[in-house]
Amino acid sequence: MARLADHFLSEEHLIFREQTRRFVQDKLAPHVDEWEEKKHFPGEVYQWLGDAGLLGVTAPEEMGGAGGDLFYAMIFAEEMCRSGSSGLAAGVGSLGISLPPLIHHGTPEQVDKFVRPVLAGKKVSALGVTEPGAGSDVASIRTRAVRDGDHYIVNGAKSFITSGTRADFITTVVRTGGEGFGGISLLVIESNRDGFSVARNMPKMGWHASDTAELAFDNVRVPVENLIGSENGGFYLLMENFASERLSLAFMAVEMAQLAFEESMKYVQDRRAFGKTLAGHQVTRHKLAEMVAGIDLCRTYNYALAARIIAGDNPMMEVAIAKNKSVDMASEVIDQAVQLHGGYGYMREFLVERLYRDIRLFPIGGGTREVMNEIISKMILPR
Ligand SMILES: Cc1cc2nc3c(=O)[nH]c(=O)nc-3n(C[C@H](O)[C@H](O)[C@H](O)COP(=O)(O)OP(=O)(O)OC[C@H]3O[C@@H](n4cnc5c(N)ncnc54)[C@H](O)[C@@H]3O)c2cc1C
Incomplete structure (x- = not known):
């Protein structure tokens, strides 16, 4: 499938994606159904991720991180979503929204006491x-x-x-x-x-x-x-923090749409109705085409935005656009995926059912859709 966004990535980013994917699929994905049912994942998960060097991929090496650029953090967020549980991604990801003020503005003592143990998977x-x-x-x-x-x-x-x-x-x-x-x-x-x-x-x-x-x-x-x-002086630090949280929610939403698309692709080529597979009906094929188009557009926008941020810009309006548009696209794609699954789409044992519940948080968390629109409108209208 089209992945225009990969043109923003280096060989090292792609290798990191492969390694992270393997880790998530081998170590985490097999347990996700159980953790979702229990409404809890074990504390050792932090330790596993810390030992694998996956916590704090963008934190400076001297603080115990890997010193990577923003793409590494976004790839990590995407791959965590591919575990099938964005709840797990969010639980682990609470470090991604709580540590940056300490990393960027903390004293050396604060870094030792709070940042290092979290990046090592020893504290939450x-x-x-x-x-x-x-x-x-x-x-x-x-x-x-x-x-x-x-x-x-x-x-x-x-x-x-x-x-x-x-x-x-x-x-x-x-x-x-x-x-x-x-x-x-x-x-x-x-x-x-x-x-x-x-x-x-x-x-x-x-x-x-x-x-x-x-x-x-x-x-x-x-x-x-x-x-x-x-x-x-906390407000400025908070605004900085919101921007990275919103961007990461945008990346996560796109990956959830991607998962819904992949689940749909498998299902419609297998399920038969009226003498042919669902994929044999033009309406289904067009739905899939629209899914791919929405995912690829949003993903490419988000990667272009991350590239700008890596280059030193602080594009607040574009971050708000990325969050709203990625979330709206993902909500629509996931809704369509449930529809393509028919009655099974409403059942717990199908991933699209979880995606449908989980995506509902995205226009609310990290700043609501309306708050994003406020940011955008303040930028485009004279005061
Ligand atoms: C699962 C989950 C996890 C979360 N995790 C965290 C976390 O780790 N840390 C944390 O601090 N918070 C967290 N949040 C909170 C989240 O960020 C807030 O729910 C969100 O910012 C909205 O705030 P609120 O719920 O108070 O809604 P309100 O601010 O009361 O808004 C209610 C409605 O009014 C709308 N509204 C408000 N102001 C305006 C306006 N000026 N114009 C038009 N409409 C407006 C909103 O868009 C929304 O639709 C989490 C929330 C959830 C559900």
């Missing part, structure tokens, strides 16, 4: 932005960190936190100053501190292999040295 990290009362409107978060000598006292709550039930620490967005964006900081909060608790693991529609937690902070004393960057 999560990102805590969303609150029960504030999601899209990040500037109105209320979890407060009040300075008390060389500590902060943290009170508040976070919701929907991926890997929150098992994280050793949470890169947490807290209010250290006044109202709005200018009063926000990023603080690392370890889960073994007094006053920290997991209020509950939230049951959900899809992403079953991952956990999604509600967290409570009740007078949690956190040392000032856990502050990332400057006090009240």
Whole structure:
């Protein structure tokens, strides 16, 4: 099938893809059905991935990473989705959204204490932005960190936190100053501190292999040295972080569409109706053609965008476009894949059923479709 996007990749990227695919297919994919049913994957998965050098593929080598460019992170995200569980990809991927502020703005002590053990697969990290009362409107978060000598006292709550039930620490967005964006900081909060608790693991529609937690902070004393960057300077760090999270969701969505397409290709060449295979009906063939076209267009856009970011640009509008268009395309392709599977498409034992549930998160998580459209419209309209 067409893969125009591969023209952006070097021989080394393609080798990395092959190796990662083999690892994911041999070590992870065989367990995915069980982990999805149990709504949990074992902690050793982090260790397996750490030992294979697959955590932190873009983190600097001196921090325990592999020092690769952005394509490596995106290839890793794609291949993790090819395990058949984007929930597993998201559970493991919580390090990809919680570590970057520490990698780019952390002190050497923070890197030693927090980054290295996560990249080695020995600790788990999560990102805590969303609150029960504030999601899209990040500037109105209320979890407060009040300075008390060389500590902060943290009170508040976070919701929907991926890997929150098992994280050793949470890169947490807290209010250290006044109202709005200018009063926000990023603080690392370890889960073994007094006053920290997991209020509950939230049951959900899809992403079953991952956990999604509600967290409570009740007078949690956190040392000032856990502050990332400057006090009240957290918003810029957060925006940087959102961009890479959104791009990675766009790549994941395209790969989920790819999986749905591949499942459909197998099914329609096997299933017969009215004296021929489903693939023998022109309507089916056209559906497959539209799937390929949508996947290839979005994938190529995303790879071109990643190339621009690697070259040093910060294309916020294009990242928002990539997320919305990839997610819309994937939602449509997966819906069509379920349709092509008929009744079997509605059954748990067919991958397209899981893809259908899992893709529903994508226009919500990491910034909703409407928030992406806000970003795009602010860029194109004069204020
Ligand atoms: C499975 C899952 C995993 C998650 N993992 C994490 C995580 O690890 N860490 C974390 O911090 N968060 C996480 N989230 C939270 C996620 O990022 C938020 O759900 C998302 O940002 C939306 O926030 P909200 O749910 O509060 O919705 P709201 O902000 O309340 O939005 C509700 C609706 O209103 C719309 N809306 C809001 N503002 C506007 C506007 N100005 N104009 C038009 N429409 C608007 C939204 O688009 C949406 O449709 C996760 C969520 C889920 C479901």
